[in-house]
Amino acid sequence: MVRADTARNHQRIVGVAVAALEEIGPETTLQQIAEQARVSVTTLYRRFGNRDPPPQGHVRGNRA
Known part of the structure; x- marks a missing residue:
């Protein structure tokens, strides 16, 4: 389970x-x-690791 602050x-x-x-x-x-x-x-590097774009699901899920 992801912590609430991590998800935010x-x-x-x-x-x-x-x-x-x-x-x-x-x-x-x-x-x-x-x-x-x-x-x-x-925190940004910990979550994403590099400048590569996130998988499309991350972006699409955020725009709904």
Whole structure:
């Protein structure tokens, strides 16, 4: 079972990343995403590991 705060952080990170990529483009930095999502860059790397895009299900699930 995923902790509630972990699930909220994940959704917030994905939402911010999608919005930033649509607005700014691929030059968006991980630091910008972390700041807008109100998490540390360490949290962002822990959840996603690298700059590769998340699987489409993550993005689609966040836009419903």
